[in-house]
Amino acid sequence: MDLEGAVIRNLGFISSTEQLMKRFDTLKALESSGVTLINSPDSMFIARDKFNSLLKLKMAKVPVPDTTIVEDPFEVMRLVNEWKDVVIKPVIGSLGLGSVRVSDPDIAFRVAKAILSVNQPVYVQKYVDKPERDIRVFVVGNSILGSVYRINKSSWKTNVAQGSLTQVLLPNHELEELSLKAVKALKLDYAGIDIVEDKDGSYKVIEVNAAPLWKGFYEATHINPAKYIIEYLIKKIRK
Structure with a gap:
């Protein structure tokens, strides 16, 4: 029996851009072949x-809370000085894993440096x-x-x-x-x-x-x- 529809429950743990694109392209191919997917791959990718x-x-x-994404640890320090209390999160993540609440500019600088050292941008959100x-x-x-x-x-x-x-x-x-x-x-x-x-x-x-x-x-x-x-x-x- 041909597949008519499917529920996408997760894109899984992603360790590289290539891995993400492979999974996304596979789902897009299913969608293009007439399979009804929820949520759609495009919407999943955005979310x-x-x-x-x-x-x-x-x-x-x-x-939404004040939020930005930067690649400069000094800018992260400035944001902490301005916003006083921030959350630094993975851009792609879930379950609250990897999120760090920071109110000290020096600690924020160290966290930002660690994230940038593995070629990831720093996602900073003002704490509510x-x-x-x-x-x-x-x-x-x-x-x-x-x-x-x-x-x-x-x-x-x-x-x-x-x-x-x-x-x-x-x-x-x-x-x-x-x-x-x-x-x-x-x-x-x-x-x-x-x-x-x-x-x-x-x-x-x-x-x-x-x-x-x-x-x-x-x-x-x-x-x-x-x-x-x-x-x-x-x-x-x-x-």
Whole structure:
């Protein structure tokens, strides 16, 4: 039986540009042959690049933290002096791994030098002082499946993989509208949207995950996204 559709769950661990392009080209070839893929390879590629995806969100009027990408450790020091508290992240990464929160310009300089020494750019984001939690909203198609608080009182990282606990959150209209707008901006079929609450109560989208894990989401909500993702894929195939 010919393959009609598939769900891309991840592009996998990437160790080189060539490896990334090989995987991307393979998925594009499947798509060109008529296989319905969700999320699409193009959208997956954009979402995997944190800086590019934030640019697209900002262009779509989705609020995001002040963020830049540089290749000069002195510029990183200047940013820490200006923003006071920053997070230096891998441009391509997940689960909060490799992210470092820095408020000392000298430490920021050392971190930047280490990243640049392996020919990687330095992704710097102004830290948003959140209330020991962030929000994960799960979207499939044009529907909000649900949302949870990810709570961590012992670390600034609120990824479930970093030990955060989840608690059901009934999303308000603003959260729903913001999440759907973010998914539309990146042309995704399903996604996990990570949102933080600022001190003034406003929301900012930190990241849109095109291959979200849902263990913590399921434990809190008892909603299994897999069912809805497959149903959505079947609808796309039948169109």
